[in-house]
Each structure stands twice: as C-alpha cells, then as structure tokens.
Amino acid sequence: MKKTVMIVDDQMGIRLLLEEVVKAAGHDVMTAENGKEALDKMKGKRPDLLLIDYKLPIMDGPTLLSHLEEQGQIIPAIMMSGLVEEAMVHKERFENVKEVFAKPFNVEEARDHINRLLKERS
Structure with missing residues (x-):
C-alpha cells in the first residue's frame, strides 16, 4: 500500500534528494521548508512518516514535534541534523x-530506515 512521507528541511537539495528516494520506493511525498509550513500542510493530509531537520527557520523540528504530540498526533519521525548529539536528546524526549x-x-541507509519505518506502520 502506498504511504505518504513528509520531508521538512530548509535545504532544497536535501528535500529533492529525499523526495527522489521516497518516490523511487513507490510512496507519495509532501515537502515543507519549516515546521509551520509542515503543520499547515498536515491539516489537509496526515503523512505516515516525517523526515524532519533539527534546525529550521520559523519553527524548528523539536517545536513541530511538540505541537504534534500536544495534538495527540503520533506520527513516526526521523530527525536529521548536523548536530547529531544535540538531536539525539530528542529521541528520548519525543515519542514520535x-x-x-x-x-x-x-x-542507501536512509532508504532502508524509511522503508522499515513505513512497513512497521502497515
């Protein structure tokens, strides 16, 4: 069954690369440049998986996750960051x-993780 993945990253190159990976696996893609845009787009359609950059303009990844959890939306997420040690703290903090x-x-590793998490949602 086709799933939908939302990619939230302020770098167009990262969004395009991940979009290509997700589409090649046969899934739909939604994209956003920041957390606020992602929240706005999720009002229309809820994705099955989130790929979220840690540091974003306007609304960062942790703030987006806080909003989702406050609304009771449990959507599996992969957090991406150049500051991986800092971002790892949020793996403990957020259920998503x-x-x-x-x-x-x-x-290749990203594709494997994405596919595995999507299969777990089946």
Missing part, C-alpha cells in the same frame, strides 16, 4: 522520533 540521522547521511 524513531531515528536520528547525522547530516550528511548515506542515501
């Missing part, structure tokens, strides 16, 4: 965060 990727990440 299932994985943390260090940037730059290995595309």
Whole structure:
C-alpha cells in the first residue's frame, strides 16, 4: 500500500534528494521548508512518516514535534541534523522520533530506515 512521507528541511537539495528516494520506493511525498509550513500542510493530509531537520527557520523540528504530540498526533519521525548529539536528546524526549540521522547521511541507509519505518506502520 502506498504511504505518504513528509520531508521538512530548509535545504532544497536535501528535500529533492529525499523526495527522489521516497518516490523511487513507490510512496507519495509532501515537502515543507519549516515546521509551520509542515503543520499547515498536515491539516489537509496526515503523512505516515516525517523526515524532519533539527534546525529550521520559523519553527524548528523539536517545536513541530511538540505541537504534534500536544495534538495527540503520533506520527513516526526521523530527525536529521548536523548536530547529531544535540538531536539525539530528542529521541528520548519525543515519542514520535524513531531515528536520528547525522547530516550528511548515506542515501542507501536512509532508504532502508524509511522503508522499515513505513512497513512497521502497515
């Protein structure tokens, strides 16, 4: 069954790369440049998986996750960051965060993690 993945990153190159990976696996993609835009888009359609950058303009990854959990929305998430040690703290803090990727990440490993988390949601 086709799933939907939302990619939230302020770097267009990262969004495009991950979009290609997700679409190649046969899934739909939603994208956003920051947490606020992601929340706005999720009002129309709820994704099955989130790929969220830790540091974002306007609303960062942890703030987005806080809003989702306050609303009772439990959506598996992968947090991405160049500050992986700092981001790892949020794996403990948020129920939604299932994985943390260090940037730059290995595309093959990212694809495997994305596919595994989507299968767990089946």
